[in-house]
Amino acid sequence: MNTKRRLFLKGSMAAGVAGVAASAGLLTPQMVLAAWPQAAFDAKSVSDALTAAVGGADAADSGDIKIKAPDIAENGAVVPVTVSTGMGGVESISILADQNATPLTSSFNLAGNTVPFVSTRIKMGKTANVIAVVKSGGKLYSAKKEVKVTIGGCGG
């Protein structure tokens, strides 16, 4: 009875993988969303990623940006990060991990009535600085916080 269950699990997993592969091959992924900033997420360095995402890499350090993240993340696959700021007129918030293969994790565009606060969970390959870049009134401000990662979340 137990062996049958194993076989069944193996079979269904193989089918699942094949299905995903087929759908990825048929639909050319990059064509679907025109607005998604491909170059920014493909960029290998922090400055390239920022230039592509928010139009510049010159961000002034700001003590007015708060990054809430753990000092030590046991599992790099799930690192909770919260970014908030007291600044007004915030247009966007971007979150980067500077040691990831592609540093940009996410970029949030805020409407006028949206409070400059976002919270999400990111993957980190290894110990790195989490960098938050806030665009306010056309200018860029940044803050960073080091997070030590004991098990990476990007390798296989």
Place this chain on the structure above:
Amino acid sequence: MAKSIKVRAKVKGDEVTVKALMSHPMETGLRKDKKTGKVIPANFIQEVNAEHNGANVLNAYWGGAISKNPYLSFKFTGGKAGDTVKISWADNNGKSDSAEVAIK
């Protein structure tokens, strides 16, 4: 892909706090299958939009470095109990889903 999003929106004073959990594998496209050695194809949410009564409040672009089964929380002002908040996502394979919830 129905019901891949759980959303909660709560008003406190002037601020509405929205918390959303999405169910998605978020494959970066860099990981390899340990058994076969083949690269697992990228499959991650690229865009998330949030609307309050039809007006856009948050528009997020995500890469593969957002954790599996993504969590997102944000706040906005000007909402009241009973208003609707809509969250929608689209991934790199062209799949999408959305969920609507009334602010409590």
